[in-house]
Amino acid sequence: MQAPPQRVELLSRRETQEYAVTDALVGATLMGAYRVDRRVAEGGMGVVYAGEQLRLGRTVAIKVLREPLTKNSEALARFKLEAELIARLGHPHIVQIIDIGATPDGTPFIVMEYLHGETLLDRLMRDGSVPLPACARIVERLASALSATHRAGVVHRDIKPENVFLVKTPSDADFVKLLDFGIGKIVASGKSRITEDAVALGTPEYMAPEQATARSSVDHRADQYSLAAVTFAMLTGRPPFAAAAPQDVIAQLLSDEVPPPSRYKPGIPAALDAAILRALRKKPEERFASVQEFQRAVDRAAHGQRSQPPATPTRSPVSQRAPESRRTAERKTKTAPSGRSTGSTAKGHLEAARAAAQKGELDAAVEHAEALLELGAVDRDPVALDLLRLWLPTLDRIFRERVGSLNRRVAPGALARKGPLPNISSKAQSLIDAAAEGNPQIKDLLTSSGSAEREGIWLLAGLLRRKYLVLL
Numbered sequence: 001m002q003a004p005p006q007r008v009e010l011l012s013r014r015e016t017q018e019y020a021v022t023d024a025l026v027g028a029t030l031m032g033a034y035r036v037d038r039r040v041a042e043g044g045m046g047v048v049y050a051g052e053q054l055r056l057g058r059t060v061a062i063k064v065l066r067e068p069l070t071k072n073s074e075a076l077a078r079f080k081l082e083a084e085l086i087a088r089l090g091h092p093h094i095v096q097i098i099d100i101g102a103t104p105d106g107t108p109f110i111v112m113e114y115l116h117g118e119t120l121l122d123r124l125m126r127d128g129s130v131p132l133p134a135c136a137r138i139v140e141r142l143a144s145a146l147s148a149t150h151r152a153g154v155v156h157r158d159i160k161p162e163n164v165f166l167v168k169t170p171s172d173a174d175f176v177k178l179l180d181f182g183i184g185k186i187v188a189s190g191k192s193r194i195t196e197d198a199v200a201l202g203t204p205e206y207m208a209p210e211q212a213t214a215r216s217s218v219d220h221r222a223d224q225y226s227l228a229a230v231t232f233a234m235l236t237g238r239p240p241f242a243a244a245a246p247q248d249v250i251a252q253l254l255s256d257e258v259p260p261p262s263r264y265k266p267g268i269p270a271a272l273d274a275a276i277l278r279a280l281r282k283k284p285e286e287r288f289a290s291v292q293e294f295q296r297a298v299d300r301a302a303h304g305q306r307s308q309p310p311a312t313p314t315r316s317p318v319s320q321r322a323p324e325s326r327r328t329a330e331r332k333t334k335t336a337p338s339g340r341s342t343g344s345t346a347k348g349h350l351e352a353a354r355a356a357a358q359k360g361e362l363d364a365a366v367e368h369a370e371a372l373l374e375l376g377a378v379d380r381d382p383v384a385l386d387l388l389r390l391w392l393p394t395l396d397r398i399f400r401e402r403v404g405s406l407n408r409r410v411a412p413g414a415l416a417r418k419g420p421l422p423n424i425s426s427k428a429q430s431l432i433d434a435a436a437e438g439n440p441q442i443k444d445l446l447t448s449s450g451s452a453e454r455e456g457i458w459l460l461a462g463l464l465r466r467k468y469l470v471l472l
Contacts, residue, residue: 025049025064031101034111036062045069045079050114053098060098064109076108083110085154085181093145093176095165115177117168120234121161125390129265130234132272134174136302138164139231141176143295146227150220150291156181157218159226160206161233204249205239206230209282212250221284224291228279231298235272236264240280244392254282272301346375346384350391353398362402363465369395370462396454399461406443409472410435410460416468424468428459435469 025036026049036051046063053060069075087097099111120138123130130138142164149156158180165177208225210218233239240259241252258280262268275297279287288294353368372395375384388395416432434445446456463469 025103028103029054030062030103030109031099033099034060034062042066045075045082046110051111053111059114061112061114062109063112064103065107067107070107079108079110082181085149085152086112089148089152089154091145091148093141093178094149095177095179115165115167117166117175119162120164120166120230123166124161124233124237129237132235132268132302135231135234136299137174138166138176138234139227139295139298141174142178142227142230143291145176145178146220146223146291150223154181155218155220156223156226157211158203158206159223159230160203161230164230204246204253205242206233207250207253208284209253210284212253219284220291221287224279224287224294225284227291228276228294232258232261232276232280235268235276236261238264242390244388269301269304271304272298275301346372346381346387349375350387354394357398357401362398365398366402366461366465369398370458370465373458396457399457402461402464403442403457404471406446407441409439409441410445410464410469411439411472412436413467413470415466424463425459427455428463428468431456431459431463432468439472 023039026038027036029035030051033055034051034053036049038050039047040050040061041048046065049062049064051060051062052058065075065079069079083097083100086094087100090096095115096113097110098113100108101111102108120130142159146156146159156178159178163179165179166173167175167177169175204212206226206229208218208222211222229240241249241256243249243252258277260268260273261276262270262273275294278297279294281287288297349368349372353365353372356362356365356368372384372387375381376388412432412435416436431445434440434448440448442460445460446453460469464471
């Protein structure tokens with residue numbers, strides 16, 4: 001089963017073991033019933049393997065809790081809760097649980113159906129948006145899954161394109177499977193089954209305002225908000241609010257009015273604008289009474305769309321520009337000072353960074369991630385900026401994987417010990433100079449540099465790639 005891209009923890013053969021999950025399980029047989037064949041992805045809480053259920057000879061997905069989290073009682077509780085929630089729901093549009101168990105060393109795992117297809121995020125990245133008829137079908141199936149979830153007293157709390165899997169079947173290319181109940185909440189008793197309830201959980205671009213403020217009263221209406229945000233993204237190619245930093249998204253979420261989808265995709269009927277905007281209201285009591293009511297409003301608007309002219313496709317998954325300005329930008333062939341054509345090159349760097357990281361080639365992954373950042377931050381290429389807004393968490397993970405544990409010590413490399421380096425920024429040089437003073441731990445180096453942690457980790461990863469710094 002393909003893991004959702006935005007929350008993929010990029011795989012590597014890291015020296016540090018802080019977040020590593022070794023491939024020792026590959027080739028192993030769990031509980032005498034499931035052979036582990038290959039590691040396919042890593043999610044926020046678990047590593048996903050493809051395997052075989054030996055008795056039936058069928059392919060399965062095996063989700064194993066990440067090694068560091070096995071010592072975390074909250075993570076263990078969430079992992080167990082995910083299995084319990086999915087198993088009790090048993091809905092055709094929710095990924096199915098086959099078995100649960102533990103590896104020989106006691107690490108818990110979940111055996112699930114193996115899905116062939118792509119995530120909704122993959123679809124948006126490739127096609128830019130989803131035609132209204134297909135969008136209405138996907139909303140109908142998600143609403144059905146969520147309605148069953150809510151009847152069982154469960155709130156999913158993480159509805160987003162990467163948690164919506166589109167299974168390819170001979171008769172249906174949009175058979176929906178809802179994934180990842182890892183932060184689900186049981187509300188029948190009025191409180192969560194786990195103690196981390198007063199923490200903002202979810203993905204900012206698709207998170208309801210009450211989730212962003214960590215209110216304990218989050219209920220099924222939060223999922224309705226997220227479903228409406230996903231619907232907005234399917235139609236327009238971008239979420240209602242988008243920014244590079246999560247805190248900026250949350251600030252917009254709490255204070256700004258949601259723009260109508262038709263602002264970004266001409267041709268969307270007024271009735272559909274109205275339905276989506278109602279479900280995206282900041283006060284839960286002002287939304288629809290249920291996800292099914294929202295779905296019916298979408299369906300009515302979709303049927304009314306048949307007599308209207310087709311809308312011009314929007315190609316950007318996260319563009320914050322009106323379609324007219326974006327089309328103007330795409331007609332231009334922008335060339336950076338180095339001679340690169342930034343439109344296709346930005347996508348190429350993103351794909352290369354992800355592919356290298358999945359192979360464990362972190363220096364190459366960092367090089368491509370740095371190039372993509374440069375295209376967006378320096379060249380202001382619109383395609384690169386759009387990719388950055390959507391894939392910034394993935395790029396962050398590439399840099400963090402390369403840096404490793406923040407408890408590791410760092411020292412100047414051989415080149416840096418020869419003297420000041422040409423063509424590096426003053427901030428990068430200050431990190432090298434600070435590393436020479438007692439070989440500090442990375443966390444102390446970041447604190448002393450005065451840079452924001454993200455910026456410091458990006459700089460460190462680049463310096464490690466170029467061998468200007470070395471890990472001890």
